[in-house]
Amino acid sequence: MGYQNIIVEKKGRVGLITLNRPKALNALCDALVQELGKALDEFESDAHVGAIVITGSEKAFAAGADIKEMKDRNFVDVYVSDFITKGWERVAQCRKPVIAAVAGYALGGGCELAMMCDVILAAENAKFGQPEITLGVLPGAGGTQRLTRLVGKAKAMEMCLSGRMMDAAEAERSGLVSRVLPAEQLMDEAMKLADRIASMSTPVVMMVKESVNRAYESTLAEGLRFERRLFHAAFATEDQKEGMAAFVEKRQPDFKDR
Numbered sequence: 515m516g517y518q519n520i521i522v523e524k525k526g527r528v529g530l531i532t533l534n535r536p537k538a539l540n541a542l543c544d545a546l547v548q549e550l551g552k553a554l555d556e557f558e559s560d561a562h563v564g565a566i567v568i569t570g571s572e573k574a575f576a577a578g579a580d581i582k583e584m585k586d587r588n589f590v591d592v593y594v595s596d597f598i599t600k601g602w603e604r605v606a607q608c609r610k611p612v613i614a615a616v617a618g619y620a621l622g623g624g625c626e627l628a629m630m631c632d633v634i635l636a637a638e639n640a641k642f643g644q645p646e647i648t649l650g651v652l653p654g655a656g657g658t659q660r661l662t663r664l665v666g667k668a669k670a671m672e673m674c675l676s677g678r679m680m681d682a683a684e685a686e687r688s689g690l691v692s693r694v695l696p697a698e699q700l701m702d703e704a705m706k707l708a709d710r711i712a713s714m715s716t717p718v719v720m721m722v723k724e725s726v727n728r729a730y731e732s733t734l735a736e737g738l739r740f741e742r743r744l745f746h747a748a749f750a751t752e753d754q755k756e757g758m759a760a761f762v763e764k765r766q767p768d769f770k771d772r
């Protein structure tokens with residue numbers, strides 16, 4: 515399958531996906547979401563890819579689900595097709611780490627897409643928001659849930675109820691993004707971070723991701739037990755032997771993802 519709405523590239527061990535509907539500010543039409551899922555399938559089954567970056571343009575990461583495409587849908591259409599769950603959740607289900615490099619607008623589904631990623635790096639001009647209320651609907655791809663967990667109830671309520679956008683500085687203060695960067699450094703830093711993650715042991719990276727995500731879905735006691743099980747499992751990998759031997763021998767580790 516060729517890609518019409520995204521650009522898919524491999525840069526060393528990093529899979530790079532660039533949303534590419536500039537005229538529509540990367541509005542997430544069904545075809546784009548399908549292509550995104552396909553690209554993630556490709557990268558996930560490629561043992562050489564250790565991390566994935568999703569980005570947009572300087573003006574927009576993504577301005578949300580495609581309003582023109584969804585405006586005439588009715589209840590039965592969206593309910594039966596499970597609109598928004600199908601396809602979109604593919605990003606959240608990716609087992610390899612995914613970094614969102616966000617410049618410009620990340621609104622509605624764009625903000626939700628960024629929040630499905632594991633790390634959000636933001637350019638200084640980034641703007642995050644859940645403006646669905648202004649369209650007579652509510653967030654449908656996790657906005658009320660993930661935003662609340664990330665920034666707390668007060669801010670999530672305010673943003674979802676009013677549609678107010680957050681700038682990059684506020685998003686960093688609130689814990690939505692991990693770092694804010696000058697726009698011209700955003701992609702370099704995102705690729706550098708992805709490269710660094712990809713140089714680690716992929717199975718152990720996947721364990722870390724699974725364990726951190728478990729913190730959102732379990733009690734502390736359950737989460738700690740889960741982490742300990744994975745920690746013990748890491749000792750069954752060759753990479754644990756290599757990582758610790760490399761430290762003792764004062765050299766860089768050479769992980770084999772085994």
Ligand SMILES: CC(C)=CC(=O)SCCNC(=O)CCNC(=O)[C@H](O)C(C)(C)COP(=O)(O)OP(=O)(O)OC[C@H]1O[C@@H](n2cnc3c(N)ncnc32)[C@H](O)[C@@H]1OP(=O)(O)O
Nearest residue numbers: 537538539541577578579580581582619621622623645654
């Ligand atoms: C996931 C779920 C359940 C829901 C959603 O995501 S609902 C969508 C939420 N997003 C929004 O409500 C944002 C909509 N867009 C805007 O408010 C503005 O476009 C903007 C503030 C992001 C930028 O404004 P600006 O004046 O700079 O640019 P525009 O002229 O408004 O847009 C340029 C071009 O892009 C089209 N566009 C923008 N966003 C979308 C969208 N979400 N869906 C479809 N098309 C979009 C816009 O219509 C215009 O194209 P045309 O000139 O051809 O109309």
